Amino acid sequence: MISKRLLLGDEAIALGAVHAGISGVYAYPGTPSTEITEFIQSNAPEVRSRWCTNEKTAMEAALGMSYAGKRALVCMKHVGMNVAADAFVNSAITGVNGGLVVLAADDPSMHSSQNEQDSRFYGKFAMIPILEPSSQQEAYDMMPYAFSLSEQMRLPVLMRVVTRLAHSRAGVQVTTPIAQNALNPDNERTHWVLLPGNARRQYASLVEKQPQLDKSAETSPYNRLHTANNATMGVIACGIAYNYVMENEPLKRGISVLKVSQYPLPEKTIKEFAASVDTLLIAEDGQPVAEEQIRAMLGAEYNLRGRLNGALPRMGELTPDCVGAALGVEATTSFAASNGVVARPPALCQGCGHRDVYDALNKVAAEYADARIFGDIGCYTLGALPPFRAIDSCVDMGASITMAKGAADAGVHPAIAVIGDSTFTHSGMTGLLDAINDKANITVIISDNLTTAMTGGQDSAGTNKFEAICLGLGVEPEHLHVVTPLPKNMEQITQIIRDEIEYKGVSVIIPRRECIQTLNRKLRQKRAQEQ
């Protein structure tokens, strides 16, 4: 049965995966990938879908499901790939049993991220096939294709999308679901036990598979050529860049287009295409991954244009405007930007407990000549902005505790870490153990709002377990405090912070109050039920 549905890119991916017969989705929330797992949680009860503690545990659990013969999807934002990388790269060495698709959602222009790393590098690094849909329809269609490819090649497949596809809605034709795989654990231990002797054989097998991967990309239904008459210029349009190219009507302008949505880059097709035109523009969202490789294929003499030579901006998301300019399309702006418009940065919600935490921290920090507050990833990163201007760093998940430790080791005092509850279980616990074992002179604030708030209020892995976790890791009971971040408790909270800064060792203070967004949502639901 075929029907049409209006779906976000993320939802199209989710539904495609469900219809491809996945038995599990494994993920940690991260913009712009979060809605994939949320959609599966609300629409496919037959699929295991509980949130994981971090991207590495997600990747490994998915590999376990694949080992058992069933299909599994792993989803994460691009920086999550760094966390999952150990398991991800080695999953290409073990290979897979049931189909395994890793979905990485990149964020060019850093709408909600701290860098714009391109996950296609990871796919190339691991030597596995990469798929990059250009539309919501392709995102849906590619899921069954990706799982078949994974099982056929016996390798994980990386699917890479960008924010603009993940968070854009369009009509999608959906088809009949296929059944889940039966339980069928792999018996080939030499594939899975990566002792050096086995790993060498497995790596050799991965290298031997590369020509098959090339062939699959050369004949992929997702890599297509559109030829214009007497074209002298060509465009290689990767993933979503294809849309920005087509929006500018290249064929009417005598420009041919090679759409690339499956990698490794189809070298033979690209060389033939390059020979048929004088100039090639490489349009790709993210980093110049394809451009660098195509430059190597065609040689330094070939007239190649793209992000590296300035034809397209070196960084930031592509737009139909910048791609148009690179194709020689004249801009037609009618109105200049209004000079009365000022920036409106996001801010912590009114009534949010993090606000009270920063009020208290700022008050105490002001009493010291050089207090340093190391922040982390989450809503509370907004404490860097006015009116708080409270944090001195924010680097990656968990870095607040470990950076505070390193700075304290170097002599910084007070060295204070601020980390959220979900970020703490994601990557903060191991760093806290380091600090405890080394008796580092730091004060750790675990600002617990009982949810993963920044991404919209998903379950937080450590809820109701933080005191036990801290004590278990070795925090001394007299230096572990739980407080309620409310203005009326300001006196008590500031005094505890003062005392614990003066304690020469690890202290943990847990301000705990539910996120105002999830609280309001629950109250609304309750009221709706009562009506």
Place this chain on the structure above:
Amino acid sequence: MKKDIILSGVGGQGILTIATIIGDAAAEAGINLKQAEVHGMSQRGGDVQSNLRLSTEEIYSDLIKQGAADMIISMEPMEALRYLPYLSSEGVIVTSSHPFKNIPNYPDEEALYAALNSLCSVSILPIEDLAKQNNIPKCANVLLLGMAAKYLEILSPEQLRESIKRVFSSKGEKVVEMNCQAFDIGLNSVK
């Protein structure tokens, strides 16, 4: 036929609900649609926008080109002006006149109104006051959609009203009724 629309406002003002209603109506009518949304950090009180593209032809880009938008529909007057470079020469602005001041350096309101009124096709109304006066304070966004319905062309007011009924049906009859009322007030307020 095509309509490229920029929806703008401040996180939490309900622009995605407007997008949902138009999207549902378009899907029902068999019109192609692409709608790029903002999720994540900006939703915490920052400026938000959605690019909504409707067409009887195939739509490629999820983003609207500069100088190509047929409409800007905004829940906030300064946010309407933020996207001016995207408006086409014949484009229309439909906006709330009520400033949302969550920043210390919010510009002078009279200057904002002057900038808006200097443009040729602008519909500007105190939608929040109108919604409050009619005892439907939570429906200001749908009232704004009613104003915009006058210019949408590719979808009729009737098609949008039907979509409102579908979108809000799970929230009960009373909510549907209030939103239909808001829509009609908006629609009738534009000459």
